[in-house]
Amino acid sequence: MTSPLSGEQWTIRHGSHEVTVVQVGGGLRTYTVDGVDLVAGYRADEVARFGRGQLLMPWPNRIRDGRYTWGGTEYQLPLSEPAHLNASHGLVRWMPWQAAWRDENALSVTTTLFPQPGWDGLLELEVVYALGEAGLAVTSTATNAGPGPVPFGYGAHPYVAIGDTPLAEVVLRVPAGMEILVDDRLLPTETTPVRPEVDFRHPRALGSTRLDTAYTMVDRDAASGRWEVAISGLRDRPDVTIWGDEAFEWVQVFTAQGADTGVKGSRGVAVEPMSCPADAFNSGAGLVTLAPGQSWTGTWGIRPESV
Numbered sequence: 001m002t003s004p005l006s007g008e009q010w011t012i013r014h015g016s017h018e019v020t021v022v023q024v025g026g027g028l029r030t031y032t033v034d035g036v037d038l039v040a041g042y043r044a045d046e047v048a049r050f051g052r053g054q055l056l057m058p059w060p061n062r063i064r065d066g067r068y069t070w071g072g073t074e075y076q077l078p079l080s081e082p083a084h085l086n087a088s089h090g091l092v093r094w095m096p097w098q099a100a101w102r103d104e105n106a107l108s109v110t111t112t113l114f115p116q117p118g119w120d121g122l123l124e125l126e127v128v129y130a131l132g133e134a135g136l137a138v139t140s141t142a143t144n145a146g147p148g149p150v151p152f153g154y155g156a157h158p159y160v161a162i163g164d165t166p167l168a169e170v171v172l173r174v175p176a177g178m179e180i181l182v183d184d185r186l187l188p189t190e191t192t193p194v195r196p197e198v199d200f201r202h203p204r205a206l207g208s209t210r211l212d213t214a215y216t217m218v219d220r221d222a223a224s225g226r227w228e229v230a231i232s233g234l235r236d237r238p239d240v241t242i243w244g245d246e247a248f249e250w251v252q253v254f255t256a257q258g259a260d261t262g263v264k265g266s267r268g269v270a271v272e273p274m275s276c277p278a279d280a281f282n283s284g285a286g287l288v289t290l291a292p293g294q295s296w297t298g299t300w301g302i303r304p305e306s307v
Helices: none
Strands: 009-014 017-022 028-033 062-064 067-070 073-076 086-088 098-102 106-113 123-132 135-144 150-152 159-161 171-173 176-182 188-193 212-218 227-232 240-244 250-254 268-274 288-290 295-304
Touching (some): 009 098, 009 106, 009 123, 017 106, 017 123, 028 135, 062 067, 067 150, 135 150, 135 288, 227 250, 227 268
Antiparallel strands (some): 017 028, 062 086, 098 106, 106 123, 123 135, 135 295, 150 288, 159 268, 171 227, 176 212, 212 250, 227 240, 240 295, 250 268
């Protein structure tokens, strides 16, 4: 029997909510409510292109030229984004993960990131997917199992499914006061107050605006400490909120896979919780140093607002 291209499939349920997580990359392949897609995923026999649902560790986004210096040693990573000569989206999104435990509405997947060219660290990684009345919560933990300190950053790459809704009609709210400007290689040049054309602190339709934008200085709920990015105005499907806890100071919004034509696979708008921005291994912005035995944990989630 031939395995699906995305490997073993693990499904959890809570009422009408159903989530599928895959062996390849340990990522989120599907999330449905009453059979309606909340995330723009992919088939079991497809590859997770465009980062769909993937986990991005030990860094999100890009590292310039794949080079960085740590502890006085210069490292060279493989250039996984050759068009821009960058190392992109970490080292675990094509690795096999294992199901550590599972019950009806929760699942733990784990893997070990061993040393390899450009990376000397040894990380034990666990991601717990949990479904409940408030939707899906995803809790990730990285533990340094090696002998020395290592740099660490985290990102996740869920796409909110927009179905047949024209991209211009999608209503977006991003409660952030700052954005990161980038060069033609999509690498940071400066952090500035959010420009009017990409300011979505008050909900409005995307119209002609197209985003591949990292936001920071996000407003948070005083009680929970979470920021919330809302996508609404969708035809025949729920409004959706993506949220992140205090571990996530940045959120990237990417709209190219929501285009009205030319998209391979289901259409969606990516809302990506990130603990640090692009090129953090060089800039140090938001970068975590994990001492031997130390762990980092962060939780983000997806909440349907109406069903």
